[in-house]
Amino acid sequence: MALNLFKSKETRAMIDRYSLIELIGIYLGIFLFLFFMLAPFIEGFLVSLKPLSQLFSTPYSFWPENGSFSAYVTMWESVPRFGRYIFNSLLISIVSTIIVLILVVPAAYAFARFQFKGMALVLGAFLAVSMFSGAVLLIPLFRLMRTLGLLNTYYAMIIPGAAFLIPAAIWLLRTYMMRIPIELNEAAYMDGASQFYTFRRVILPIARPGIMVVAIMTFIGAYAQQFIFALTFNSKTEFMPLPVGLFAYFGKQEVIWNELMAASFVGIAPAMVIIFFLQRYLVSGLTAGAVKQ
Amino acid sequence: MGQLSLKNVVKTFGDFEVVKRISLDVQEGEFVVFVGPSGCGKSTLLRMIAGLEHTTAGDILIDGNRVNDLPPVKRGIAMVFQSYALYPHMSVYENIAFPLRVERAPEKEIREKVEAAAAILHLDSRLDQKPGNLSGGQRQRVAIGRAIVRQPEIFLFDEPLSNLDAALRADMRIELTRLHKQLSTTMIYVTHDQVEAMTMADRIVVLHDGHIAQVGAPLALYHKPENTFVAGFIGNPRMNFLPVTVQSASDEGITVEFQGQSLTVAVDVPADRRAALAGTQVSLGIRPEHISLGAGNAVIKITPTVVEHLGQQTIGYAKLPDLEDNFCFVLPGTQMIMDDQSVNVSFATSDCHIFDSDGQAFERQIDLSAMTVPAPVLSE
Numbered sequence: 001m002a003l004n005l006f007k008s009k010e011t012r013a014m015i016d017r018y019s020l021i022e023l024i025g026i027y028l029g030i031f032l033f034l035f036f037m038l039a040p041f042i043e044g045f046l047v048s049l050k051p052l053s054q055l056f057s058t059p060y061s062f063w064p065e066n067g068s069f070s071a072y073v074t075m076w077e078s079v080p081r082f083g084r085y086i087f088n089s090l091l092i093s094i095v096s097t098i099i100v101l102i103l104v105v106p107a108a109y110a111f112a113r114f115q116f117k118g119m120a121l122v123l124g125a126f127l128a129v130s131m132f133s134g135a136v137l138l139i140p141l142f143r144l145m146r147t148l149g150l151l152n153t154y155y156a157m158i159i160p161g162a163a164f165l166i167p168a169a170i171w172l173l174r175t176y177m178m179r180i181p182i183e184l185n186e187a188a189y190m191d192g193a194s195q196f197y198t199f200r201r202v203i204l205p206i207a208r209p210g211i212m213v214v215a216i217m218t219f220i221g222a223y224a225q226q227f228i229f230a231l232t233f234n235s236k237t238e239f240m241p242l243p244v245g246l247f248a249y250f251g252k253q254e255v256i257w258n259e260l261m262a263a264s265f266v267g268i269a270p271a272m273v274i275i276f277f278l279q280r281y282l283v284s285g286l287t288a289g290a291v292k293q
Numbered sequence: 294m295g296q297l298s299l300k301n302v303v304k305t306f307g308d309f310e311v312v313k314r315i316s317l318d319v320q321e322g323e324f325v326v327f328v329g330p331s332g333c334g335k336s337t338l339l340r341m342i343a344g345l346e347h348t349t350a351g352d353i354l355i356d357g358n359r360v361n362d363l364p365p366v367k368r369g370i371a372m373v374f375q376s377y378a379l380y381p382h383m384s385v386y387e388n389i390a391f392p393l394r395v396e397r398a399p400e401k402e403i404r405e406k407v408e409a410a411a412a413i414l415h416l417d418s419r420l421d422q423k424p425g426n427l428s429g430g431q432r433q434r435v436a437i438g439r440a441i442v443r444q445p446e447i448f449l450f451d452e453p454l455s456n457l458d459a460a461l462r463a464d465m466r467i468e469l470t471r472l473h474k475q476l477s478t479t480m481i482y483v484t485h486d487q488v489e490a491m492t493m494a495d496r497i498v499v500l501h502d503g504h505i506a507q508v509g510a511p512l513a514l515y516h517k518p519e520n521t522f523v524a525g526f527i528g529n530p531r532m533n534f535l536p537v538t539v540q541s542a543s544d545e546g547i548t549v550e551f552q553g554q555s556l557t558v559a560v561d562v563p564a565d566r567r568a569a570l571a572g573t574q575v576s577l578g579i580r581p582e583h584i585s586l587g588a589g590n591a592v593i594k595i596t597p598t599v600v601e602h603l604g605q606q607t608i609g610y611a612k613l614p615d616l617e618d619n620f621c622f623v624l625p626g627t628q629m630i631m632d633d634q635s636v637n638v639s640f641a642t643s644d645c646h647i648f649d650s651d652g653q654a655f656e657r658q659i660d661l662s663a664m665t666v667p668a669p670v671l672s673e
Contacts, residue, residue, distance in 0.1 A: 183378035186345055191392035191439065192366035201394075205382040 048072070048261035055257050072266065075259040078249065081237065085245035086267055089223065092154065092230075092241055093271070096162040096222035097215055100169050105211060107166075108173035109199060113185065123174075126167035138232050145233050156233035157226055157241065165221045169214045176210030177203065212281045219278070223271050242267040295356070295369070295446035295479035296321045297342065302351035304337050311337045313503040314351070319481065324473050327483045328490040329500035330526070336451055338500070339483045343372045343449050355447065366392075371440035372449040375456065377432045379424040379439075385411075386420040389438040396443075410438040413475065414468075430461045434468075441476065450482040454489060466492060487527055491515070499523050513661055521652040524578050530608065530621045532646070534576040542567040547647050547655065549577060556591050558645040560655035570649075578646030578654075581608070584622035586630075589639025595620060596635040602627060 018026065047055065049067035076082055111123065141160055142151075150156045180203060188198040204211075227243040234240065240248065246267070250260050297319040304312035312334045319325050327335040340346040342353060344365040352359050360368045371392075379388050387394075389410055393403045411417050414434040424432055433453055440448055450469075454462045470493050473480055484490055490497050491511045499506040499514065499522070507514060507523045518524035518532075525531045537549040537556075546559040547570070558577070562570065597609035598619075607628040610619040622638055630636050647655045 181376065181378065183374050183376050184380065187372075187374060187378035187380075187439075188391070188395075189345070190343065190365045190370070190372045191443070192364070192395045193391075197395060201391075202380055206380075 044261045045265065048258050048265060050258055052256060052258055069262075071258040071262040075256075075263045075266075078256060078259050079245065079263060081240075081245060082263060082266075084238065085240055085242040086270055088154075088239060088245075089226065089241035089243075089267070090270055090274075092157050092161065092226050093219050093222040094274075095154075095158050096165065097219045099158070099162040100165050100218045100222075101211065101215060103162075104166055104169040104173055104214060105204070105207075106199075108170050108177055109203060109207075111170060111174045112177035112180075113182075123171070126170055130164070130167040135228055138228070141229075142232055150233075152234050152236045152239065154239055157229045157239070160229050160233075161222050161225055164225065165218050168221075169218055172217065173207070173210055173214045176213070177207055180206050208281065212278055216275055216278050219271070219274065297447060297479065297481070298352075298354040298357075299338075299342075300352040300354065302338070302341065302353060303349045304334070304341055304346060305349045311503055312341070315503075315505055317498060317505065317508065319479060321479055322477045324470075324480045324482065324493060324495045325498060326490040326494035326496075327481065327498050327500055328485065328487060328526070329506075330485060333500040334503040335483045335485075335500045339372075339449050339451055339481065342447075342481065343370055344368055345372075366443075369446035370449060371443055371445040371447075372451065373433075373436045373440050373453045375452040377424070377436045377456075379432055379435055381424055384421050384423060385416060385427070385435050385438075388424065388435050389416075389442050391439060392443040406442050407438075410442045413441070413472070414438050429457050430465060433457065433465060437469075437472070441472075446479060448478055448480045450480065452484055453482075455484070455486070462486075462489075469493060487529065491527070497527075499526060501526075516659060516661060517654070517657055518578075518646065519654050521576060521578070521648050521654075524646060524648070524654065528580055528582075530581045530623065532578045532580050533616075533618075533620050533622075534578055534648070535613070535620075536574055536615060537577045539570050539573050539575055542570045546658065547575070549575065549647070551577060551591060552593065554591050556642050556645070558642050558647050559658040560647050561658060562655055574650060576648040576652070578648060579640050579644060581621040581623040583644035584624070584638050584640045586624060586628065586636065586638055588637075590642040592637055592639045593620075594635055594637050595622075597630065597632050600630055600632045 043062075046062065046064055046067075048071050049069065050064040051066070051068075051070075054061070054065065079085070111119065145151050145156050145160075150159070184202055184206070185198055188202050193201070226241045227247075230239075230241050230244040231247070234244070237245070237248070242263075246260060246263055250256060297317075299315055299317045301314045301316055302312060303310065303314055315338060327338060329335045337346060341348050344360070344363065348361050353361050355368055355370075365372070380391065383391070386407055389407045390403050393406060398406075407420070408417070411420055414437060416431065416434055416438060419427060419431060419435075424435060427435065433456075436453070453469075454465050457465060466489060469482075473493075482489070482493065494511055496508060497511055497514055498508050501522045506526075507519045509517075514523055514527045518527060521534060525534070535551060537551045540548045540550050540555060542548070542562045546557055547562060548555055548557045550556075556577075593613070595609075595611040595613065597611045599610045601608040604627060606626065607624045607630065609622050609624070609630065609632075611622075613620045624630075643659075646657060649655070
C-alpha cells in the first residue's frame with residue numbers, strides 16, 4: 001500500500017492524514033515546483049558532461065551520449081588561473097562577510113535594545129538603501145573608487161559589496177535580537193554586569209544562531225553580487241573573482257559550453273562547503289529555559 | 294544590615310502616575326510582601342527599589358544612604374524575576390556563578406559559594422545541566438541561587454511563584470520561608486496571590502492604585518482591615534458588604550438596622566463623629582467564613598442560586614435585595630443545602646466590620662493576640 005511508504009496512518013495526527021489521491025497530488029506539485037527551480041542546474045550539469053560537438057547537434061538530445069567528465073579536466077588548462085579565481089571569490093566573500101558581521105552585530109543590538117532619537121528614520125533609511133541595487137550606483141561608485149585610488153584592488157570589490165549587504169543584515173539580526181527576553185539584560189544588570197559584559201557574555205552566545213543566519217545570507221549575497229563590482233572596478237586578472245574570470249575567458253573566442261558549465265559547478269563547490277559548515281551552527285531553541293513563555 | 298526606607302516615592306510614566314508618594318520603612322531581616330491587584334504599582338515599586346526603574350521623585354534609602362542613583366549591585370540588592378531570566382547557554386553552575394564572575398572573584402571562592410548555594414537549594418546534582426533541561430521549580434531555584442550567591446543585604450522577589458503549578462507553588466512557598474529563616478536577610482516579595490502574602494509575610498503592604506492601602510501583619514489585615522479595599526482583597530472568598538443604616542453610636546460601638554434587626558457592632562467611634570453618624574448609610578462587612586447555619590445575632594433567610602460542595606467546605610452564593618454582588622457564605626464540612634432552596638443563615642456581631650461611606654473602617658474592639666488563625670484561609 002502506498003501509504004505505508006510514509007508514516008503509518010495510525011500514528012499520524014488527524015490533521016495530517018491524506019487520502020492516496022491527495023498524496024499523489026501533493027508530491028506531483030512538489031516535483032513540478034522542484035523541477036522548475038532545478039531545471040537550469042540539471043541542464044547545466046548535463047551540458048558539462050557532453051562533448052562540445054553534441055551541444056550543437058540537431059535534433060538536440062537532452063541526455064548526454066558517451067558523456068564523460070573530461071570537461072572537468074580540460075577546463076583547468078583552458079582557464080589557467082581557475083584556482084586563483086576561486087580563491088579571489090572566496091576571499092572577497094569571506095572578507096565582506098567578516099566586515100559586515102563586525103559592523104552589524106553591535107549595530108543590530110543597539111537597534112534592538114536601545115531607544116534613541118531618529119532610530120525609525122535610520123532604520124527606514126536602511127530599507128531605502130537596500131531598495132537600490134548596486135547597479136544603479138555603479139557610476140558614482142566608480143568615480144568614488146577612482147578618487148580614492150581603490151580601482152583595481154580587492155578593496156574596490158569588498159567595500160561596496162559589504163556596504164550594500166549591511167542594511168538587510170541589520171534588519172535581519174535586529175529582529176532576531178528583539179526576541180531575546182529583556183529580562184536577561186535586566187538580570188545581568190542586577191548581577192552587576194556592564195552593558196558590554198552583558199553583550200559579550202549573554203547576548204552574543206544566545207544570538208549565535210541569528211548571527212549564523214546573517215553570516216550565511218551575507219556570504220551568499222557577497223558571492224552573488226561580486227560579479228558586477230568586479231566587472232566595473234577591476235581589470236586586473238589576478239584579482240578577478242570566478243564569475244568575471246570565466247566571463248573574460250569564455251567571452252574571447254567561441255564559448256566552450258561544457259567546460260564553462262564544469263567550471264561553474266566546481267567554482268561554487270567551495271562556497272557550498274562553507275555554507276554547509278556554517279549551517280551546523282544553526283541550532284534552534286538556544287533560548288529554551290531562559291524565561292517562562 | 295539591610296534596612297530600607299522609602300520616602301514619598303513617586304513614579305510617573307508620561308502623565309500617568311503609577312506610584313503615588315509612597316513612604317515605607319522595612320526593618321532589617323523582615324519579610325515584607327507587596328500585594329495588590331494588577332496595575333496597582335507593586336512591580337514598579339519593586340523595580341524602583343531594585344534600581345531598574347528611575348525614581349521620579351522621593352528618596353530610597355538603604356541603611357540610611359540615599360541610593361536613588363546607584364546601580365543595583367552598589368545598593369546591595371539582588372532580585373529574582375518572575376520569568377526566572379536564566380542564561381540559557383550557561384550551565385546551572387555558570388548561571389549561579391555569574392554575579393561572582395562579574396566581580397572577578399577567584400575561581401576557588403566561586404566554587405565554594407556556588408556549591409554552598411546549590412546545597413541550600415538542593416541543586417547539587419543539577420550543576421552541569423542547562424536551564425532548558427530543568428523543571429519550573431528547579432529553574433526558579435537556580436534564579437534564587439544566583440541571587441543568594443552574592444550575599445546581598447536585600448532580596449527582591451517579583452512574583453517568583455506565579456509561573457509554577459499549584460502543588461509546586463505550595464512547596465516553593467515553604468522553601469522560601471525556610472530560606473528566609475536560614476539567611477535572615479531582608480526580603481521584599483511582590484505577589485498578587487494573597488495566600489502567598491498571608492503565609493510568608495512578617496508584614497503585608499497592600500497597594501491600591503499606586504498608594505498604600507494598609508500595612509500590617511497578615512492577621513491584623515485580616516481581622517482589622519482599615520478600609521473596604523483591604524477588607525475585600527484579603528480573604529477568599531471576599532468579604533460581603535451589606536448596606537445598613539446607623540441607629541446610634543456609643544462607647545459600645547455602632548448600632549445598625551439590618552433587615553429589621555438591630556445589631557450592635559463593637560467598634561471604636563471617635564466621640565465627635567457619633568452625633569453625625571446616626572441615620573447615615575454605612576457598610577456592614579461580614580466574611581463568608583463567619584456565616585453559619587441556624588440561629589445567631591443576625592439571621593438572614595436566603596435562597597442560594599449556586600451551591601459549591603467542596604467536601605471540606607460548602608460555598609453558597611445568594612442574591613440579596615439592594616445588594617449588587619452575590620452574598621457569599623462558606624460553611625465548614627459538607628452541608629446538606631441545595632441551590633434554589635431557602636435556608637436560614639446567621640452571623641455573630643463580634644465578627645462584623647463597619648465601614649463609613651468613604652470606605653474607611655471603624656476600628657474593631659478586638660484583641661488581636663487572642664485571635665487564632667481562621668481555618669478557611671489556610672486550608673485553601
